[in-house]
Amino acid sequence: MRILIVEDDPLLSHHLKTELQALGNQAHCAATATEGLYMAKDYPNDIAIVDLGLPDRDGVSLIKDIRHAGIRMPILVLTGRANWQDKVSALDAGGDDYLVKPFQKEELVARLNALVRRSAGFIKPEIKADKIVVDLLAKKVTVDETPLDLTAFEYDLLEYLVRHNRQVVSKQRLLDVLYQDQEGDPNTIEVMMSRLRKKLTQAGQDNPISTIRGQGYIFEVQVN
Structure with a gap:
């Protein structure tokens, strides 16, 4: 948080x-x-x-x-x-x-x-989206019940997108989320996004994150 x-x-x-x-x-x-x-x-x-x-x-x-x-x-x-x-x-x-x-x-x-x-509309301390489960208390992610090895930044990135699913999130907003009042390189968002997508797909989850050119990123899977 x-x-x-x-x-x-x-x-x-x-x-x-x-x-x-x-x-x-x-x-x-x-x-x-x-x-x-x-x-x-x-x-x-x-x-x-x-x-x-x-x-x-x-x-x-x-x-x-x-x-x-x-x-x-x-x-x-x-x-x-x-x-x-x-x-x-x-x-x-x-x-x-x-x-x-x-x-x-x-x-x-x-x-x-x-x-x-x-x-955020969630009663339980976890968010489910297709095969993905985000544990908000333990700050861990599983895909098809298998733990996903994420860095702290990758977890924060995924959690924010999942919390704001079906909403376009700008690259600048993600920079603010990760770095707050410190300077962050916009290119790092692209690198982390690429790594995050790769880890999700390798774990068996169809890529849930789309790029909206000129606007940002969107997590397109419905959560519950």
């Missing part, structure tokens, strides 16, 4: 980023609502963790701005405020779930995974 963390406590922000990335996710942090809105608009995030007590303005207003911008990613509200009024305000603003500090890492991860699956 690509996770946006909007949290002004530098120690908590660092711990969240470190722990989530150790589980194979990509995470980037913002310390203010202004920076968080910029990252929400300019980066391809799967989910956001938003603290309500931000230094420049309240997290509730940030959630409203994210929704007004047409950004539909799920938002997990993370805060030290335990009263029910704050919970209702955050959910009414467009938040999807609420977790009060202090919390257990395992509960946070479970809630993030559940929100992302729900937002």
Whole structure:
């Protein structure tokens, strides 16, 4: 998953980023609502963790701005405020779930995974497409029940395309997914796409990824 963390406590922000990335996710942090809105608009995030007590303005207003911008990613509200009024305000603003500090890492991860699956229309922690099964928790792929040996980048590429099946995804969007705020060479997408297609076909899966000239790539197999 690509996770946006909007949290002004530098120690908590660092711990969240470190722990989530150790589980194979990509995470980037913002310390203010202004920076968080910029990252929400300019980066391809799967989910956001938003603290309500931000230094420049309240997290509730940030959630409203994210929704007004047409950004539909799920938002997990993370805060030290335990009263029910704050919970209702955050959910009414467009938040999807609420977790009060202090919390257990395992509960946070479970809630993030559940929100992302729900937002993509998947209830179980795996996505099936013909012979392909993508295990979202273990971050592994099988083809016809045989494990597929993928690099971390190849897995991220396939997972993103599968999550957005039947949608054309631009090369630039895939670069943003893989490299986030770092520079990436567009040619690497073509190389990884070629390797990914080869591995899928060698495993017995008809090539599910088509190139739309001048637009990007599309995963054409219906998922369930």
